[in-house]
Amino acid sequence: MSIAVVNKNAKRGSTVKPDQESTSPPGLSSVKVAPRDRIVTSACELFRQHGIRGIGVDAIAEAASTNKMTLYRHFGSKDDLVCETLRVTSEKSGAMWADIETRFSDNANAQLGAWVTALSDCLQRDQFGCDIANAAVELKEAGHPAHAVIETFKILQRKKLTDLCRRTGIEEPETLADTLLLLLEGARVSRQASGLEGPAQCFQRACRNTLTAFGVGTS
Amino acid sequence: MSIAVVNKNAKRGSTVKPDQESTSPPGLSSVKVAPRDRIVTSACELFRQHGIRGIGVDAIAEAASTNKMTLYRHFGSKDDLVCETLRVTSEKSGAMWADIETRFSDNANAQLGAWVTALSDCLQRDQFGCDIANAAVELKEAGHPAHAVIETFKILQRKKLTDLCRRTGIEEPETLADTLLLLLEGARVSRQASGLEGPAQCFQRACRNTLTAFGVGTS
DNA sequence: CATGGGTGTGACCGTTCGGTAACAAATGAC
DNA sequence: GTCATTTGTTACCGAACGGTCACACCCATG
Numbered sequence: 001m002s003i004a005v006v007n008k009n010a011k012r013g014s015t016v017k018p019d020q021e022s023t024s025p026p027g028l029s030s031v032k033v034a035p036r037d038r039i040v041t042s043a044c045e046l047f048r049q050h051g052i053r054g055i056g057v058d059a060i061a062e063a064a065s066t067n068k069m070t071l072y073r074h075f076g077s078k079d080d081l082v083c084e085t086l087r088v089t090s091e092k093s094g095a096m097w098a099d100i101e102t103r104f105s106d107n108a109n110a111q112l113g114a115w116v117t118a119l120s121d122c123l124q125r126d127q128f129g130c131d132i133a134n135a136a137v138e139l140k141e142a143g144h145p146a147h148a149v150i151e152t153f154k155i156l157q158r159k160k161l162t163d164l165c166r167r168t169g170i171e172e173p174e175t176l177a178d179t180l181l182l183l184l185e186g187a188r189v190s191r192q193a194s195g196l197e198g199p200a201q202c203f204q205r206a207c208r209n210t211l212t213a214f215g216v217g218t219s
Numbered sequence: 220m221s222i223a224v225v226n227k228n229a230k231r232g233s234t235v236k237p238d239q240e241s242t243s244p245p246g247l248s249s250v251k252v253a254p255r256d257r258i259v260t261s262a263c264e265l266f267r268q269h270g271i272r273g274i275g276v277d278a279i280a281e282a283a284s285t286n287k288m289t290l291y292r293h294f295g296s297k298d299d300l301v302c303e304t305l306r307v308t309s310e311k312s313g314a315m316w317a318d319i320e321t322r323f324s325d326n327a328n329a330q331l332g333a334w335v336t337a338l339s340d341c342l343q344r345d346q347f348g349c350d351i352a353n354a355a356v357e358l359k360e361a362g363h364p365a366h367a368v369i370e371t372f373k374i375l376q377r378k379k380l381t382d383l384c385r386r387t388g389i390e391e392p393e394t395l396a397d398t399l400l401l402l403l404e405g406a407r408v409s410r411q412a413s414g415l416e417g418p419a420q421c422f423q424r425a426c427r428n429t430l431t432a433f434g435v436g437t438s
Numbered sequence: 439c440a441t442g443g444g445t446g447t448g449a450c451c452g453t454t455c456g457g458t459a460a461c462a463a464a465t466g467a468c
Numbered sequence: 469g470t471c472a473t474t475t476g477t478t479a480c481c482g483a484a485c486g487g488t489c490a491c492a493c494c495c496a497t498g
Contacts, residue, residue, distance in 0.1 A: 035475070051359055053272040056455060068457080070475060078456065129356070136412035137348070137356045140270055154413045178421035179428070183398070185418070186405030193355035194373045199404070202397035209398070213432045254445075275485060286446060287487080297486065 036074045038064040086149040108167035113218030120204040129188035255293045257283040309372040327386035332437025339423040348407035
């Protein structure tokens with residue numbers, strides 16, 4: 001699971017030290033994750049659960065089983081940490097794309113179908129939507145460093161989907177890609193506002209209808 | 220010490236008082252808006268521009284040309300004020316629906332077309348998306364009083380659009396309504412993350428395509 | 439003129455926030 | 469073992485936050 005989300009056990013005088021990992025068979029124990037990585041992992045999770053403005057650096061450090069000082073040695077500011085978590089999240093999205101491409105190599109239609117399925121599954125599982133879009137909603141200040149990361153990711157995501165749509169040979173790949181992106185973004189935010197029984201439940205069907213309307217058969 | 224966070228005009232000793240309204244021809248002056256209404260108006264605007272967590276009650280009171288004490292006499296807490304602004308925003312949405320119904324009475328297809336046009340125009344104008352959905356993204360704490368307001372609005376919005384779709388006589392009004400809602404929600408959040416040149420620019424076309432695919436002609 | 443309700447004012451409270459200083463402890467390479 | 473780098477710990481800072489207090493004020497109603 002996760003590393004103690006809200007460090008209840010704390011009580012600084014815990015005398016024994018090895019509380020790093022909950023399940024730690026002595027000897028080979030676990031992989032010994034570096035503090036920096038633990039911080040990023042915890043930050044990703046807590047930002048997602050509470051929002052960027054809804055969680056403090058103290059809580060993040062504690063969840064990462066470290067302290068604020070170490071956090072600030074690796075990240076000059078909370079904003080820096082925010083940017084790093086967004087970058088990591090972007091990379092995870094890249095991994096999904098790679099997986100789809102390897103599983104359905106050279107079949108654009110099947111890849112589009114797999115994209116819809118993957119995101120639909122993700123929608124069922126994750127109630128907090130797209131971290132990148134959520135960050136854009138939350139951080140409205142002009143010139144916030146996260147904006148560059150958000151823009152980079154969104155441009156890349158759009159380019160990937162447009163290219164994929166183009167490879168199906170249809171007439172308006174840009175329109176299809178943008179339509180699918182609107183449906184996805186809408187489903188993810190609608191799930192947060194109205195739950196799974198709201199309009200979000202229609203996401204997969206809406207995507208299939210759209211693909212059909214554009215002449216893309218996903219077999 | 221300094222109470223005023225963004226104390227722009229302030230200068231408490233402004234000697235002359237009538238700075239309530241900028242353009243105030245002496246005599247009949249303006250309509251004399253009550254403090255409570257000024258607070259709600261300012262709060263709506265500031266929450267929209269900076270996010271709910273991004274603005275403090277001091278700044279809201281100051282923008283409303285009043286003070287924190289008066290604010291707390293009308294609203295027991297910041298959360299109460301948040302709920303009230305969401306309610307007011309909901310009512311404005313209701314006004315748009317009423318306008319559409321009066322302009323195209325007894326013509327469901329035309330009303331659907333007008334709905335798309337109105338929201339598309341709104342999308343061009345307003346860069347901050349749907350305040351209600353943004354609040355849902357920002358306020359993730361379970362049991363937050365705003366959730367009830369959000370849910371009420373989203374259910375009503377969905378019901379109105381579904382009923383309108385049903386009145387066109389098509390087969391799957393629920394699916395059409397949900398698809399349009401996903402496109403709308405997606406366009407509004409995408410505009411915040413990727414700007415007007417992003418997928419949001421496709422909103423109107425995607426809606427028209429969807430309407431056509433469902434057999435709804437908006438003439 | 440008196441009175442009372444709504445309003446303005448500034449100080450204040452306790453908490454939390456992002457961020458830093460100083461020093462002790464652990465760790466790993468040589 | 470030595471030594472330098474990386475961590476952990478504790479205390480602290482200034483600022484901003486949500487929220488309250490006591491008191492002066494304005495103004496309409498009687």
